[in-house]
Amino acid sequence: MIENKIHIKVFFNNEVHNIITYKNEYRNLMQLLADRLVLDDFGECKGEGKCGTCMILAINKSYSKSDYYRNELNTLSKFKNERDNLRLSCQLLINEEIQGLHLEITEAI
Ligand code: FES
Known part of the structure; x- marks a missing residue:
């Protein structure tokens, strides 16, 4: 049997969430995070x-x-948050590319 579980670790509100999902279980990472962590004002567009x-x-x-998709860099450039490796989670698919990813949910400032 093929192992198709995808594990990610999410740091949010001083808590660590170990999330297990499956390839394409959600349309994108934004939807997964919004569903599993019940985030307010997340993914407004x-x-x-x-x-x-x-x-x-x-x-x-x-x-x-x-690595960035469509208008992702353009949208990220509108914010003062200039750290490297910021992504729009709605542009990341639930597939092997996010396997083992550790991420922090960060505010758009
Ligand atoms: S949901 Fe709006 S940029 Fe990702």
């Missing part, structure tokens, strides 16, 4: 990549400019 409210900081993974 419903995944269009425009609002920035689904912003996360990848802790154990680095991204290069070519």
